[in-house]
Amino acid sequence: MLYPIYVRNATQGELVFDELAGLILPAGEREKLHDSFSPVEIAESQSLKNYINSGDAVITTDADGTNELSKEDAINYIEIPNKKFVIDNFFSKTELQTPGQSQVHWDNVSDKPAIGSPAGWLNPVKYRVRAINPTVYPDNSKTGDVFVAEGYYKKYNGSNWEDIAPIAEGDRVIDLSSSDQKIFKFNGISWEDAEGNPKNNFVVVVSDDGDAKTAQYTYDESQHIFIKTSDADFVGLLPRVDNLETKTENIQSTLDKTKIVNGIRYEYDEVRGKWLSTTRMYLQFGYKGEIKNRYLITSIGNQTLSTSSEKLLRNATITGITADLGAIGTCNLCVRRKGDLTNLEVLSLNNLLFNQKEDCSADFGKGESIQIAELSQQHVKDVKAMVEVAWRL
Numbered sequence: 472m473l474y475p476i477y478v479r480n481a482t483q484g485e486l487v488f489d490e491l492a493g494l495i496l497p498a499g500e501r502e503k504l505h506d507s508f509s510p511v512e513i514a515e516s517q518s519l520k521n522y523i524n525s526g527d528a529v530i531t532t533d534a535d536g537t538n539e540l541s542k543e544d545a546i547n548y549i550e551i552p553n554k555k556f557v558i559d560n561f562f563s564k565t566e567l568q569t570p571g572q573s574q575v576h577w578d579n580v581s582d583k584p585a586i587g588s589p590a591g592w593l594n595p596v597k598y599r600v601r602a603i604n605p606t607v608y609p610d611n612s613k614t615g616d617v618f619v620a621e622g623y624y625k626k627y628n629g630s631n632w633e634d635i636a637p638i639a640e641g642d643r644v645i646d647l648s649s650s651d652q653k654i655f656k657f658n659g660i661s662w663e664d665a666e667g668n669p670k671n672n673f674v675v676v677v678s679d680d681g682d683a684k685t686a687q688y689t690y691d692e693s694q695h696i697f698i699k700t701s702d703a704d705f706v707g708l709l710p711r712v713d714n715l716e717t718k719t720e721n722i723q724s725t726l727d728k729t730k731i732v733n734g735i736r737y738e739y740d741e742v743r744g745k746w747l748s749t750t751r752m753y754l755q756f757g758y759k760g761e762i763k764n765r766y767l768i769t770s771i772g773n774q775t776l777s778t779s780s781e782k783l784l785r786n787a788t789i790t791g792i793t794a795d796l797g798a799i800g801t802c803n804l805c806v807r808r809k810g811d812l813t814n815l816e817v818l819s820l821n822n823l824l825f826n827q828k829e830d831c832s833a834d835f836g837k838g839e840s841i842q843i844a845e846l847s848q849q850h851v852k853d854v855k856a857m858v859e860v861a862w863r864l
Contacts, residue, residue, distance in 0.1 A: 476504045476513060477531045478522075479539075490516040496528075501536060504525050514550045516741060526766050590672040594665075596643040596654060598624060599688075599697070603646055603655065603662050608632060615681025618646070619662075645677070645688075645699025651695045668699070682738055728849045730864065737864050743832045746864035747788055754858045755782045756843045760849040767804075767843045780809045780840035786863045792818050793827035804856055806833060809840035818856075834863065 472801045479501045480486050488494040493514060496502050504513055513519065522528035523545045530545035532538045540548055548602060601609040609618055614629040618845040620646035623634040645652055654675070656665035671692035680686040680699070687698035728739045752841040754768035756779075768779045792802055799822045806816040815833035822828055835841060843856055 474548070474551065475532055475534075478502050478519065478536060479529045479531060479536055480527070481529050482776055483529045485776070486522055488516055488518045488522075490518055494819060498610035498796060501531070501534075503534070506517035517695075519549070520546060539858045565567070578742055585642070590670060592652065592675070593669075593673055593675040594643060595676040595678060596645050598653070599645040599647055599680055601645070602648040605648075605780065610813055617679075617681065624636070645697060652690075652697055674700070699741070712829045732864060735862060742786065742830075743790075745788060745832075745834075747790070748862035750862075751790065752787075752860045752862075754860060755856070756858065757855040758845070759853060759855075761852050762845055762854060763847055763850045766846055767845055767854060767856060778809075780842045781834050782840045783860070786837050787860050788817060788863045789831045789833040789841070789858055790861050791827065791829045791831050791859035792816060792856065793825070793859075794820055794854065795825040796820050796823060796851055798853070799848065800847065802847035802854070804854070805844045805846060806831075806858065808835060808843055809842050814844075820851075820854075831859075 473845070478496065479622065479769075480496045480498055483498050486496045486498070491508055491632040494507075511861065519528065523530060523542055526542070529536075530540045530548060532540070532548070545570065552721045566572040585815070591775040599616045601612070601616050603619045605620065608620075608625075609616065612627040612632075614627060615856050616627040617624055617635075618632075619625070619638060622638055622837070624638065625632040626635045638657050640657055642657045643665055644655055644662075646655050646662075648746045653664055653666050653669065654666045655662040669690040671690060673690045674699065675688050675690075677686045677688055680702075681690075682702070684702060686699055689700045690696075691698050730737045736749045738749055738777065739745075740747045757770075758765070758767050769781050780860060789806060792804070792806065796802070801821050804818045807815040816828065818826055818828050841858065841860075843858070845851065846855055
């Protein structure tokens with residue numbers, strides 16, 4: 472830090488600086504900011520600037536407070552270190568766009584692709600899998616990881632493994648657990664080595680590398696791994712006409728299940744048997760403090776507990792609900808149509824555990840309103856809920 476920055480509370484109450492890690496400064500006390508916060512954090516703290524402009528906070532350049540700055544000087548002073556810090560430590564946009572004006576050491580660039588033209592193209596693969604038919608599920612998994620077991624591709628969604636597709640004859644995958652990250656092909660009975668040891672600078676397209684997007688990988692023989700060189704939704708790069716025809720049929724099948732009405736895209740939900748918009752709306756309900764057998768308040772916040780609701784612009788279907796409590800307790804959250812005590816969807820909450828329901832299918836008409844009733848035997852505290860809604864044809 473180039474300059475010392477002290478702040479003094481000039482009021483009779485506490486000052487709270489939200490952007491500075493929620494710093495609470497008691498009345499009359501002084502705090503040394505430059506040891507605890509970066510120049511960027513100090514300069515971008517809007518609450519600090521507001522307190523300076525209102526006179527509630529005073530900036531000094533020394534610990535004993537003898538050199539107090541005026542409001543204008545204080546604002547300029549807290550921004551000087553940040554401007555100097557940025558100039559000394561960051562390249563500007565212009566510098567990054569101008570050859571010769573910025574540089575990064577090559578050793579500090581991670582996941583570097585192989586330099587030069589590809590040595591060749593390999594036939595595309597479906598996934599990069601953690602393992603093929605392991606005895607136990609892979610550990611230390613992250614969202615998007617895939618492995619093969621029990622005739623299915625299983626993908627980690629952040630909390631558990633779910634089946635995403637059955638394996639089929641001709642499927643190709645990169646096996647991350649194999650030596651040299653070999654490519655294997657399913658022959659209808661078992662997986663066999665499809666390419667032998669990968670060659671340096673050979674390129675392969677992966678249909679889904681964990682983020683549901685197509686990606687291009689280049690093999691680095693020195694590290695014995697495939698390294699991602701680009702990430703995008705490729706449409707082409709299909710080596711055979713029969714694959715292209717299959718893809719065209721899939722596209723037509725998708726179009727048959729898609730409609731655009733008044734600028735809104737709808738797809739047919741085969742599980743719910745309804746045409747639902749691909750865009751989802753999220754309605755928030757909640758209550759700060761203790762509550763028992765009352766309606767939750769919407770995010771608008773200025774409605775009474777008995778009338779608080781969200782009116783719908785179009786025909787809609789509730790597709791999901793998620794909620795939690797801020798303290799120990801149990802209750803049921805019941806989705807209702809305003810003016811009707813029928814519980815259309817029910818979500819149970821137990822103590823501090825988060826809960827959700829993803830298979831909701833309650834229909835509401837245009838102009839109808841959604842309410843959420845909290846039902847419990849005892850008071851519960853700080854209820855928060857979010858309802859996912861799709862428009863319906």
